[in-house]
Amino acid sequence: MTERAEMEAAIEAVLFVSSEPVPRERLAEMFDEADRAEAAAAIDAVVRRYAAEGGGDGEGGEGGDGAGGGGRGVFVEEVAGGVRLVTRPEMNPWLRRFFEVTGSQKLSMAAIETLAIIAYRQPMTAPEIQELRSVSPSGVIKTLLERRMIRIAGRKEVVGRPFLYCTTREFLVHFGLKSLKDLPPLDELDEALEEAGGEIG
């Protein structure tokens, strides 16, 4: 039987040291069978702890231990079937200034178009993608394979037996999606986009 506070501490520590998203079940498995329900609640508590916005709104009774009030630079994001601790996107300018980093490589529009086609219609072959975009995707597919956004998922049983491509877990992480179901629906894009933006902020 583990104390609730101890549970939360353990969960926070694990999230802190893990660089990959950790599935909630794996976090819960650290604790005894009997504690699993409590563990789930503890995970939620840690997620909410980091979700507290800067400016100390709401968390009124909290001033005492110095935990609330101050702005948060990190948050727990739900992505690719797990949770992970990362910096809030708004911190980017500060981090770049501190670590003296310039520009990270962004996917080209051609790459994102091809990626979108694969994401929504997977598995897809290169000829099928070419059909949709009217542009040969071969160079772009190579980039996407190298960036680990897509993977080869077998061959299609048609003439030429072309490779089939699917998106990867890295794709989900890159775009902050919990799963493929989380992709913005093709028809309600504007709505979904607002949601995705809100989730990050």
Next chain:
Amino acid sequence: MTERAEMEAAIEAVLFVSSEPVPRERLAEMFDEADRAEAAAAIDAVVRRYAAEGGGDGEGGEGGDGAGGGGRGVFVEEVAGGVRLVTRPEMNPWLRRFFEVTGSQKLSMAAIETLAIIAYRQPMTAPEIQELRSVSPSGVIKTLLERRMIRIAGRKEVVGRPFLYCTTREFLVHFGLKSLKDLPPLDELDEALEEAGGEIG
């Protein structure tokens, strides 16, 4: 002029990202001259934020509104070189447990190369693999056997009668292949990715 909450968030983000201790002055230097005194106070606030002890005051809210009070798994450590965010030593048993339970699914480059050699040249013996990689493959062969990517398929009738290794059904399933014949030849992918890049003139 930077808001105090923003300062604390930036400091937290930098401490989170950095694996090395950060001198307090370097943290303060992120901000304008005029803000330095405030920055020093902000650093202290972040340190205090993480100093909140686990078993402490917050326990009361068991309903789990998660707004702090829960145990902390990380803290800001003052070391010679400055301050850094690390897991609390008491968390070590939990971390050990977590990594024990989950194990690693990571394959080293050596393991991936060995798997590639076996896949394309099977059946292969350890000495033959060593000839190609000039490194003894015994450790990675064990890993690949444990991961059920390869299996022992008999012995080769040469001096020492070494084991012969082949890939498994799981290997095919993992890579979405119907049979080994579906493995792409070394240059097929290059061709698939480079052809059809037709340009004018």
Next chain:
Amino acid sequence: MNTPVPTRGLLPEAWRVDLPVFEGPLDLLLQLVKVNKVEITDIPVATICDQFHAYLALAEELDLDLAAEYIYEAALLIHLKSRMLLPRTPRAPGEPEEDPREELVARLLEYRRLKEAAQSLAEIESLRRGIWRREGGPPEDLGAPAEEAGEIDLGDLSLYDLLGALRGVLVRYDKAHPPAYHLDREHFSVRDQVHRLLAELDRGRPFDLVADLRARSCRAEVIAAFLAVLELARLSLVRVHQTEAGDVVLYRTTREAAGEELEALAG
């Protein structure tokens, strides 16, 4: 049929100053639909076709390297334009007559949907580019697996990784074991080269050795051919002569090759 020479005057004012670059012919078509303020479902084919060609002409003038797909699409448009002029045959009594634009419309609508999806992904990406992870991996002294460069989670391992790994092994192996030419003899035997050279020489034309060696497909074949020349000279079947210009010329001697001499050559 007569296609009018497209002029840049057909293009929107802004494009004449700063020609935009598109993701492909469909992207260009979508933009033309947009600037002309027409419906995708009711495209004025002649206008759009002329503007498409005007864009291509201007792009060529500006040395923009447009992919062949643009040319293909341009041809499709001309074909469509001509079909629009033909009388249409009704599909069946009572049904609406066929619109030759149907296929183009379907492609454009589909592409527009995916383009919108891509744009939303791009926006998500630019929001998320500001997210940083913690440096350094999990602590190894706590039983966390050691992190090393290039390692990949088994779940994420793909055929592409496997191929890359195999290529890496082979490149390193080749570097450590520079190919000795005897390995290549399987493909390019000295004997074959002797026969080839004799056949060439028997045509009676002056034979430029350097040019011939340059025409070989790879180094292994060059080596085999060169060894063949040495063998032929040793057997006095050819004479090697260097001209004043520096060319190396082979001449056939009058000696006839004995079968066994050639058979004895390295296979």
